[in-house]
Amino acid sequence: MNWKIPYFRHDLGQVELDSLAGVLKGDILTTGEAVSAFEAKFASYLRQRHALAVTSCTGALHMALLALDIGPGDEVITTPMSFVATATAILEAGATPVFVEVEADTGNLDPHRVEAAITAKTKAILPVHLYGLMCDMRALRTIADRHGLHIIEDAAHCIEGVRDGVRPGELSDAACFSFYATKNLTCGEGGAITVNDDALAERLKLLRLHGMTRMAHESAREGYRHWDMVVMGWKYNMSNIEAALLLPQFDRMDAKLVRRHALAERYDRAFAGMDGIKVPSSRPDSVHARHIYTVWCHGCARDDLLAYLHAERIGAVVNYRPIHLMAYFAKRYGYQAGDFPIAEWIGNCTISLPYYPDMPLEDVDVVAQAVEGCLSQARQRHAAPSRARRA
Ligand SMILES: Cc1ncc(COP(=O)(O)O)c(C=O)c1O
Numbered sequence: 001m002n003w004k005i006p007y008f009r010h011d012l013g014q015v016e017l018d019s020l021a022g023v024l025k026g027d028i029l030t031t032g033e034a035v036s037a038f039e040a041k042f043a044s045y046l047r048q049r050h051a052l053a054v055t056s057c058t059g060a061l062h063m064a065l066l067a068l069d070i071g072p073g074d075e076v077i078t079t080p081m082s083f084v085a086t087a088t089a090i091l092e093a094g095a096t097p098v099f100v101e102v103e104a105d106t107g108n109l110d111p112h113r114v115e116a117a118i119t120a121k122t123k124a125i126l127p128v129h130l131y132g133l134m135c136d137m138r139a140l141r142t143i144a145d146r147h148g149l150h151i152i153e154d155a156a157h158c159i160e161g162v163r164d165g166v167r168p169g170e171l172s173d174a175a176c177f178s179f180y181a182t183k184n185l186t187c188g189e190g191g192a193i194t195v196n197d198d199a200l201a202e203r204l205k206l207l208r209l210h211g212m213t214r215m216a217h218e219s220a221r222e223g224y225r226h227w228d229m230v231v232m233g234w235k236y237n238m239s240n241i242e243a244a245l246l247l248p249q250f251d252r253m254d255a256k257l258v259r260r261h262a263l264a265e266r267y268d269r270a271f272a273g274m275d276g277i278k279v280p281s282s283r284p285d286s287v288h289a290r291h292i293y294t295v296w297c298h299g300c301a302r303d304d305l306l307a308y309l310h311a312e313r314i315g316a317v318v319n320y321r322p323i324h325l326m327a328y329f330a331k332r333y334g335y336q337a338g339d340f341p342i343a344e345w346i347g348n349c350t351i352s353l354p355y356y357p358d359m360p361l362e363d364v365d366v367v368a369q370a371v372e373g374c375l376s377q378a379r380q381r382h383a384a385p386s387r388a389r390r391a
Helices: 014-025 033-045 057-067 083-093 138-147 198-208 216-222 240-271 304-313 327-331 342-348 361-390
Strands: 050-054 075-078 096-099 121-125 151-155 176-177 193-194 295-297 352-353
Touching: 014 083, 014 240, 033 050, 033 193, 033 240, 050 057, 050 198, 050 240, 057 083, 057 151, 057 176, 057 193, 057 198, 075 083, 096 121, 121 138, 138 151, 193 198, 198 352, 240 295, 240 361, 295 342, 295 361, 304 361, 342 352
Parallel strands: 075 096, 075 121, 121 151, 151 176
Antiparallel strands: 050 193, 176 193, 295 352
């Protein structure tokens, strides 16, 4: 597709190529020094003792659940308004996802409804910081403490977020991040998990690589020594190649966030008072990580708006149709339309608009005008039959 305004464009370039060349000139392509350097930077950015680089956020969530001994027979409370991986990671661990309705103004898991879903089988709460706006972690921590539950954060959208002075990972057992192709920090495919607990970090290191007590680059550095396999582990380790792409991006993170905020404010101004569009709330007590710019369109069918924008060669996608109504979940757990009306309303209305740091500010106005064009067409269509009836 020849987009006039693409949905997303990455900004990786010469510095990433130079960094990659550094790795290619060395001997270790798999997990090694570049990964360690990335982990140190990522942990310090998030004010955590440990960061482990892995192949995806899905893998990070899976590992976090396993490391906390959550598995068959256990329930994990989460949100239906997320990417499916939030819930499939719970299934991968053998546990059962229990969905709880979301807040009408943000789309985030509603802490006021969490306690009613807790049973004797509940082991953890798995909130998602949707679009980059942090959930109310203080409220969730209070509930988790009252019931002896773990918290694992799906922070795939939220590296830079802060709420009430709290960053992802600071009030939970583990926070999981994604470096997927469109994420604020990206290497195409990748992820990380941050934890403060030393023993948990050691367990996660084993789970990340087959349960092995030694990694290949340690043998390369120190000479071969026999290793043992001490627990059942997975193959989730990040390679130096991805880490090389990620490392230089730290220098641009803050500037990119400033730019994302400028673009979001321009969108917000354009949509303020636009009949048929609701902008999800941000919060004065929060730094919004601004991963995606999403609006909820109720002035026309969302899919009509999607088609209209695509016809104008403007990229747009849907984040997300609710998980509980995905065919697999509906069939396996018997979910039906009406089970989570707020998440379903958002799922029917939500549309994510072009948004990336190098996007020209003026393109925001072009997108907003196109949205208004589609809405005004719908208004005319709506008005036409009643005019005809009056005539
Ligand atoms: C909210 C959320 N959770 C989890 C994931 C899974 O991330 P990954 O693709 O790194 O496994 C994504 C990916 O887009 C996501 O948006």
